[in-house]
Structures are given as C-alpha cells and as structure tokens.
Amino acid sequence: MSQSIAHMDASTNGETLLGTPSPRRLILNMGPQHPSTHGVLRLLLELDGETIVKADLDIGYLHTGIEKQCENLTYQQVVTLTDRVDYLSNLAENLCYCLAVEKLLGIEIPPMAQWMRVMLTELTRISSHLVWLGTHAIDIGAMSVFLYCFREREDILRIFEMFSGQRMMTSYFRIGGLALEPPRGWHKEVKQFLDAFPGRVDEYEELLTKNPIWLQRTKGVGYVPLNDLLDLGVTGPMLRAAGLAWDVRKAEPYSSYEKFDFDVPTRNEGDVYARYQVRVEEMRQSARIATQALEGMPAGPWVADAPHVVLPDREKMKTQMEALIYHFKIVTEGFRVPPGEVYQVIESPRGELGYYVVSNGTSKPYRVHIHGPSFGNLQATPRMIEGRLIADVIASLGSIDFVLGDVDR
Amino acid sequence: MLPDHLRDIQIVSALEAQLPGAIVGGNLQHSELTLEIDPPTIVAVCQFLKQQQQFVRLSDLTAVDWYPREPRFQVVYHLHCLERNERLRLKCLLDSSRAEVDSVTCVWRSADWYEREVFDLFGIVFRNHPRLQRILMPEDWEGNPLRKDYPVHGYKYSYAK
DSSP: OOHHHHHHHTOOSSOOTTSOOOTTEEEEEEOSSOGGGSSSOEEEEEEETTEEEEEEEEOOTTOOOHHHHHTTSOHHHHHHHHHTTSTTSHHHHHHHHHHHHHHHHTOOOOHHHHHHHHHHHHHHHHHHHHHHHHHHHHHHTOHHHHHHHHHHHHHHHHHHHHHHSOSSOOOOEETTEESSOOOTTHHHHHHHHHHHHHHHHHHHHHHHTTOHHHHHHHTTTTOOOHHHHHHTTOOTHHHHTTTOOOOHHHHSOOTTGGGSOOOOOOOSSOSHHHHHHHHHHHHHHHHHHHHHHHHTOOOSOSBOSOTTTSOOOHHHHHHOHHHHHHHHHHHHHOOOOOSEEEEEEEEETTEEEEEEEEEOSSSSOSEEEEEOHHHHHHTTHHHHHTTSBHHHHHHHHHHHOOOHHHHHO | OOOGGGTTSHHHHHHHHHSTTOEEEEEEETTEEEEEEOGGGHHHHHHHHHHHSOOOEEEEEEEEEOTTSSSOEEEEEEEEETTTTEEEEEEEEEOGGGOEEEOOTTTOTTHHHHHHHHHHHHOOEEETOTTOOOSSSOTTOOSOTTSTTSOTTOSOSOSOO
C-alpha cells in the first residue's frame, strides 16, 4: 500500500494524482469494500467528468503471508496452504505445487492419478469460470445468469465433496498422487454432470451472447493491444482474447495433457466481449477434456510407488514392520527433498500459474514463491481503464477475473 | 564459474559473445537452465535477451534469502520466450551490505509490481524503479517479512498493548 495513496486521501483541496492542481478533477475512492472488486481491492480514480484520467491500485488487504508460512511447514503440509491462495481454483493450485515438488523428488505419478488430476482440474476450471461469469454478469446488471451459474457450480462442488470431503478447500492432490482413493460411484456423478453441462452453457449464451445490453456494455470496452498485454505480464484468457493462441496445457504439457484432444479458443478483438467469448468456449473445451478423461480413465494405483513419500496403506501397517516405520517417519518428520530449485508452470483458469520451489535438502521447503496469474493480470488495469468512462471500470475489472487471494497471497 | 557443457547452448554463447563476463555461473537442473549474472550488467543482459533472443515475457521475478550465508540474497528472474517455447532463469547474487540491483522495469513493464513485492518483503532496493514503495504490507510496517531472520509470528503477537 503506497504513500502516494495516503497522500491522495488528504488531497481533496484540488490537488491531483498527477500533482498538478485542477479544480475540475475529482478523486474517487472505489473499494476496498465494493461489490465489483470481488474481494478487497482499492482503486483510486482521478476523474475529469466521467472520464478516468489516472487510476491507481491499492492491493495487499488480503496478504496473509502464505509464502512465509510455507517455509515453516513440511512439504506435504504446504498443500493445504495452496488451496487458500486462489480459493476459486484450489485444485489448480494443488496441482502446480505437487508437480513442482514431484519434479524435485523425481517420482513418477501413475497414469490413473494423472488422468484423475486432469479431470478434476478441468472441473475446477469450469467452476471457476462459472463464478466469473455469474459475478461479471451481475456487475453489469444481468441478474439471472448468476443464479444459473451457481446452480451448476453447486453440482461441481458436490463432486469435489464426494472425492475429498471438502467443497472448496479440497487439498485432494498430494505429493505422490491423490489424497484418497476415488469414492464409489464417482463415475456416475461426473458423467451425469458432464452430459448435462454443454446444454447449460447454451442456456447462459442464450441470455448473454446476443443480448443488446450486454453487447453495448462489453464490445470495444477494455481494449489493450497484444504487445502491451505481454509487456504488462498478462496471461491466460485475456491474451487469448487478444489473438495469441498460447496455452500452457498445449505449449508445455504437464500431467499427460498431451494425450487429450482439445482446442485453444482465441478471438482477435481484445475487448471485454472477446474475453467473455473465450471463457465460455473454454468451459466447453474443459468439459470435452473431462469427458475424455472420464471415458478413458486408466486402471491402476492412485499413488506413486514411493514409500518414502506416500503414506502406506493402513492394512499393510498392521502386518508389515516396514510400512509402520515409513508411516512413523513421514508423519513425524516428513520426507527430505534433494536440494535444487524448480519453476513449475501450469494453466490455471486465470492464466499462467507458477510455483518456484527451492529445497535445501531438509523436509521443509526453503522457499516457495507463488506467481499468481491475477497478480500480473491486475497490473494491466490502469492501462485498460485510463481515458475511458467510469462505467467501463466495472466491466473491465470483471473481465480480468482476478482473485485477490491470488494477488495478495 | 560457468560449466563448459553449458557454453554450447545457443543463448549462452550468444550472450557471452555480446556481453563478455556478464555470465558468472550457471547450471542445468531438471532441464531448467539457470544463469548467474553479474549484478551491474543485469539490465543490459535483459535488454539483449528481450530484443535479440525474443524473451518477450518476464514470467516471474522473486528473491531468495540465504541468511546467514554471503552473498545473502538471490534475485531470481524467470524469462519466457513464446516463439521457441523456452524458459530461462537468471540470478543476481547480492551481499547483505549492498542489497541493491538495477530495476528491469525499463525492459518489461511487468517488473513494476514484481520488484515492489521483492522490495517490500525482502528489502532489496531496485535502482531507477519508477515508484519503489511497499505493495503488500502496510506503509508503516517495520521489517521485511520474507527475510529468514524475521520470525514467522512477526515481532508482536497481538495488537492489544
């Protein structure tokens, strides 16, 4: 949180953000408790009439020191913290962290666990996009979309609860595979959802895609050229809406994404409407990937064959001395990770998510840095709204789809 | 020292030819290339990599504190080349007595917030940064939480006096 912001608060007597006094300019404080900021983001807008002359962002209200806490927990315990970073796409966070540590450990994940990870991460993408669509539409004034979106999101959260016992903070992916064996009857539940889902997306599109009010509020709004987006650190659907077909799942496949058949939707307009189109199409593609994973799910173990990392089976512990020793060692002191560093990147619903994990050979990570896509994306906001109208701020912010847990960590 | 087997890599040889002496070390682990850069040359190196080697994106910028070892701080840059789908990690090693490095905001604008975050949480100064202020912690916060000598519970356990 910055000094100039504190200074600006006192500057009601005509002094402006730019430092040049002007009686025409007004400084408007938006947030931190504003519904369209989806969390606690504070914006300072310098207005000339209805036009934004300069915008400044104030973040950090949700800073909980997750990176510092990571250094004081064992590797497996950190998984529960990663859920809380981007609380709308928990499984993507779990996956990225687990992949990073697994790379350091050099362990092989069995195909069944990899495919299950793909399926659940794609469901996470759908649920995250549903929250985005519902809240984005409600910001602009389309109330009913929100109700439809949350109906389907509820189905996904029920599936997550079935798998992990938790609706949101699932921590279902662990280093070495999955936390629990997939529950009985999961196949039927997921199939039921995926069969119905494409029709549901048609429903949302019916409400918005050709809606004249929606078009007027989103077309041509929040445009930023592709070069600027790249320079400002923007990733994910926002880049794809500006014409760059770059998706980490295609470019640097992880967790066997190379075995799935899907398209990377792009648009060239680079405005709020294009971002809407890209994300809606992404939901369809995610359902397509999840269906492939569901139908082709390989049989086999759901955790890696790495007894020093993965907790042993309870039954084996009753009969095998070795299993009991491993259990005791893992629970009391965790497992040691060879020294080294890894930067693992995945495609989260919001863009490129990176985990930089440094190990010094002990059972606790020496440093975990989380590069949240929202952090980079939010940085482009002033570029997006300066010189535009104040009503467009809401639409532009909604189209970024940031999560402040991901920004502030 | 830069190991000999890394000299054959195209980026390394190009960088060596352009800026001799800028690379002071490196390694290739888990198929990730790390180059250790002499801190005064970091801006020139980044400019070269962006303009001549198509590393158009700064994917991430962070730091690691190796307290009490010296040089204490590592500033870590993760670069990304979209064309060749290549990633590169650069590192600057800084002593605790002079925890300062030039800002790369002139190369990638995205470095703005990333460098502010490192300044906020590690206390590393980025020279020529357009606005080097705290970004996550409150303005009047004392200390830099991600330093290893900063206790995990902070210096005060309660706000009640």
